[in-house]
Amino acid sequence: MTLFPISKTRSTGATVALAGAATLAALALGNHLMARRAERKHPPQGAFMALDGVHLHYSDRGEGSPIVLIHGNAVSGDDWDTSGVAELLLRNHRVIIFDRPGFGYSERPRGHLWTAAQQAELLHKALIQLGVNRPVVVGHSWGTIVALALAERYQGDVAGLVLLSGYYFWTLRPDALLVVAGALPLLGDVLRYTVSPLLGWLQMPMLKWAMFSPARVPAHFQAAYSPALALRPSQIRATSMDGALMIPGALALRRGYKDLTLPVVIIAGDGDKIVFKRRSEQLRDAIRGSELQIVPGAGHMVHYLAPRQVAQAVEKVVEAFRRPENGKDDEAGDSRVVKHDALTAS
8 A cells, every 4th residue: 555646746746846946046036136236235436447358347546656455255345445455555556456356346257267376367467458567466365365376477567565364375274165065067056046145144244253353343344345245146156266266276376485585564463263373474484584463453354453554564565665676685584573553553
């Protein structure tokens, strides 16, 4: 005797499948509408250029020696404005800010992996198109990998580096492994348009805490940051792929650190819970003549707690570049550690 007739079982399975498909479709539609609403509320503020098939969003403001700002993951180029760093630098400099491929309003074509080296090549071509000559390049978090790739590949075209909270050496990162599914073709597309944005909303309070702890999340970040923009399927794809490429990106760069001869200032928060300050100490040891500044009480978003310190580091690199031999000391072991009080530096 058959307790559950085959026809009834099949009917139940079909009903469940249809319900699941309807749920996914509803999630996809809701996420699409939310993304379009976020874009209407936060329209692009800069300009666009077409470069190697990429619709690249950027801003180019101010006058003086050029500074290029490269943002990290989970944010876009306007993070430099929200933190106050761009405003400080605009007093004396021409400031160029890019949305990296897939972030903000820059496209991320599928024909490339968009490794740090490929992103550096794209930005190098963009700087040539803009007529930017030997800028100081400032990178935060994932942006430091791009900044270092730019310096290693085109050292003669870069005046110096200021690196904030960067991932410079391979180490196990469980969070990087978790995003691999979102970077996969097909499966990643389904997740990005359905489940991933919902999970992102649920995880957002913890993400913000991890970004800023041990400091509090600043009110001006809360007011300006748009989770809806960050959780658009297109930006989730970029975030996932960059997360998956972070470890190989650091591995590809490490052998070139010893060959960098340009001025470098490294800044890290002593309480960074995303990339421990030990990575910055290692980079200080690897790049001869570099300076490491530790900011007490700061986390991963060190430029929010100490924007003036970041601006002062840029000025230091500009002056070092202008000095003979880039201001480098010929004595070995010139690398230094400087501790700053973020309360007075910001």
